[in-house]
Amino acid sequence: MLAINLRLGAFSAALALLAATSSGALAQKKYDTGATDTEIKIGNIMPYSGPASAYGVIGKTEEAYFRKINAEGGINGRKINFVSYDDAYSPPKTVEQVRKLVESDEVLLVFNSLGTPPNTAIQKYLNSKKVPQLFVATGATKWNDPKDFPWTMGWQPNYQSESQIYAKYILKNNPNAKIAVLYQNDDYGKDYLKGFKDGLGTKAASMIVIEESYEVSEPTIDSHIVKMKATGADVFFNITTPKFAAQAIKKNAEVGWKPLHFLNNVSGSIGSVMKPAGFENGQDIISSQYFKDPTDAQWKNDAAMKAWNEFLDKYYPEANRADASVMYAYIVAQGLVHVLKACGDDLTRANVMKQAASIKDLEVGGLLPGVKVNTSATDFAPLSQLQLIRFKGETWERFGEILSGDVGG
CATH class of the missing domain: 3.40.50.2300 (Response regulator)
Known part of the structure; x- marks a missing residue:
């Protein structure tokens, strides 16, 4: 009986060894170009x-x-x-x-x-x-x-989800708005504009009084601001990258145009946009955010x-x-x-x-x-939630709920 037990024990040990080596073979390291052991x-x-x-x-x-x-x-x-x-x-x-x-x-x-x-x-x-x-x-x-x-x-x-959120806010709070849109004339600007129009739905054609595009190679967008002000628009959707966003905020103040101002969140930086534009010029601008603002107390x-x-x-x-x-x-x-x-x-x-x-x-x-x-x-969209923010003093203040846009892939 002892001999059988010993044989069984040896057999079990052999099986365990075999299992260990097999799993080791299965867990082999696999690399493509750009990856090594180190x-x-x-x-x-x-x-x-x-x-x-x-x-x-x-x-x-x-x-x-x-x-x-x-x-x-x-x-x-x-x-x-x-x-x-x-x-x-x-x-x-x-x-x-x-x-x-x-x-x-x-x-x-x-x-x-x-x-x-x-x-x-x-x-x-x-x-x-x-x-x-x-x-x-x-x-x-x-x-x-x-x-x-x-x-x-x-x-x-994504940009379309973000701009739909702004459109919904406008429809709810400013249903008779006259909207001016400034956008960068490329895929980025057009994507935001599409989402915004989709969000406004059938009212887009009557509410948007001017769609003004600029080229990234332009040194300044000042002339576009003057043109938009002349339409009498009382809502401004500012679809620009940081350099042009700061210019737009500053020029609005210079020409005394004070619409309800929506700024796309890619230019919501206090350091590279709001401060250079002048904090006093950015009061009450609305944007959106999904991460914490380091300047917020x-x-x-x-x-x-x-x-x-x-x-x-x-x-x-x-x-x-x-x-x-x-x-x-x-x-x-x-x-x-x-x-x-x-x-x-x-x-x-x-x-x-x-x-x-x-x-x-x-x-x-x-x-x-x-x-x-x-x-x-x-679903290749890792993040899809945003919260509206409003610029007060020298920082952004969050308001409302965490929102999701309606746009998928």
């Missing part, structure tokens, strides 16, 4: 120069955050190698830089490249190469199209805000903490780290997209209470 190479393109250079701090904040992650041991033992290039917000330059990232630097993925026209210029290329174009820094609605572009995913609430003792300040103290002390772009970058960088951690030892491009499309109720430091990150195989 490194994950991430590509990025930012307008460090040119008309949208105010956004360059996004790339600098991300670089600082990845330094923090590396100092703390990296991701599953691997260090992030963050390669970021300047495209000056010029699509032909973006194409040149993305080819360099993919073909020369051999990055695993392209992360948070900024701007609608620049990302549009590289979307087909990255999808044909099956390289993730992950968490693009633009709210264009078209990034949520997993069927046609399975390698591209947005991050922030209500977050002074907030744990997430304290963590943010500690990160900046150590890794990016020269950052302008009043610049919303710094908080935006901190939030999206946490999103990428979450995805890469979830990949484990399967750092293939396909698994990066699989994990990015499997986020459930993720709460990231810096988001407003109640705002969560969610994705699925059919």
